Amino acid sequence: MHYIPVSKPYFWGDELTNVTEAVTSGWISSNGKFIDEFEVKFAEAVNARFAVALNNGTSALQLACDLIGLKRGDEVIVPDFSMIAPLFALEYIGCVPVPIDVDDTWNMDPSLIENEITEKTKAILVVHNYGHPASMIKIAAIAKKYKLRIIEDAAEAIGAEYNGIKVGSWGDVTCYSLYANKIITTGEGGMLTTNNEDLYNLAKFKRNMAFGSSAESRFIHKTIGYNFRLPNIQAAIGCAQIIHLEDSIKHKINIASEYSHHLKNVSGIVLPPSSRNVKNVYWVYGILIEESYGISKNELQTILLKKGIETRNFFMPVHKQPFLKHISIDASKYHKSVKLAKQGIYLPSFIGLSYKEISKIADTIAEIQLKNHRI
Ligand SMILES: Cc1ncc(COP(=O)(O)O)c(C=O)c1O
Incomplete structure (x- = not known):
């Protein structure tokens, strides 16, 4: 019987050539030319100033929460209908998710948000479900009014647009997954984008164990970091995929x-x-x-x-x-x-x-x- 799965990755042709080049060059960990190339191409494709390649989308969300300064006990507005990774990211920190029912777009209903805002609310974590963007004009207006940060989870909606503006353009930080069932993939992988240079630099620093920047300070860690690095081999696949977004x-x-x-x-x-x-x-x-x-x-x-x-x-x-x-x-x-x-x-x-x-x-x-x- 012919079996039709819900999902499988699609390869455009250059993936293997790039992976072979990465392996032949010896750069198989998280240094190598494909990382930088992938980040530049990705940022360009989604209309962001900066992109930071990561090992998966869940890490991107965890890092995003850290970058915007979320702390234990902070309340964060989330959609009640969502893949679980953004909720895990909040739970790792000890934030309190405040779920909002969805509207007819299957995304967070902006008309229900203001009712849920308290003095503990610090951010709105918007998930663009199944490829359909959330109502970002209203959500961004609420965030501005209450001085809340926005994290966009665009793992399922890379390239989607709201009022002609790409997802990822509304938030402080945007997270993408490059898992094998996503629109473009590196097998496992993630990306964090931002238009804020300070957040970009902080993301790159924290992604790589918060190592010091000079030979003398390398093993002096001013803050907590993560190993959220994407290997060059996977970035090699990403470079072949992103040009076909x-x-x-x-x-x-x-x-x-x-x-x-x-x-x-x-x-x-x-x-x-x-x-x-x-x-x-x-x-x-x-x-x-x-x-x-x-x-x-x-x-x-x-x-x-x-x-x-x-x-x-x-x-x-x-x-x-x-x-x-x-x-x-x-x-x-x-x-x-x-x-x-x-x-x-x-x-x-x-x-x-x-x-x-x-x-x-x-x-x-x-x-x-x-x-x-x-x-
Ligand atoms: C909306 C959403 N956010 C985050 C993730 C997590 O990404 P990853 O599986 O790369 O950790 C996924 C799916 O995988 C997702 O669908």
Whole structure:
């Protein structure tokens, strides 16, 4: 049976040449020409002044929290619907996440933020979910009004735009993941971008164990540092990937519009959000399965898997995470994120997925609906 996974990496062709060059040169750790080249190209591609290559996106988030000076007990506004890494980053420091329910874009609803701000609130950690940017004009205005810092988590939304402005342009610091299921990848990897030169210098210093800058001071550590370095071998892959960012995004958008074309009239299927003033880069193609579809999303997933089509559940809401049970959260506030978790799945959408495969998947979903509708 032909198996279609939800995700797999796509290689454009130069990855192996670059990796061979890195290995042949002997620069296989975190020094080497590909690191600098990757950072420069990445910053240019996302419209940032500075980029710092890191070993993964979770490290980028942890470093971002450190850079903006978050401390134990500080409250940070987060979306209730999110991949877990930003919540872990806050937990490493001892910050208190304050989850906000989502709006119809599946991102933090800005109209609910002000109600949650207290004198302990220090930052808003915005996650751009599934490729659709959050409502950054409103969020940035709130941050300005209350003097809050902004961390953007653009791991799932590299290249996405809000009102013609790229994600990453609104925050103090922006974090990206380069994990193998991301739009561009280095296998494992991350990137932190900023337009602030001081934060950039601090990020580079802390990424590499906070070593002193001269031979005499090398082993004198003025502050805590991390080993969050990205190896040159992986940066070599990144250099081959980043030049195809726009092509990669085009593929993602084409996959999404092909799915939407096939699924738009299927009863009980809610398509992913798309708004006029937004460029959604569709990291994944997520749909909601409503009651009128005829069977539950779990039943649908089981049938699809039997036909060789892998799907994935949406995230569990933050307020339901067992590791956060020490924080008192009013669970009645989160109708929309609960609904997303209950009804949401995402379909295969890797670069290289053929139109034939997309129509097979979409037609299967439509046929299952028709069959169950008749019963
Ligand atoms: C929104 C978001 N933030 C952070 C991460 C963590 O990145 P990494 O897996 O590279 O640590 C991911 C996914 O992997 C993610 O989807």
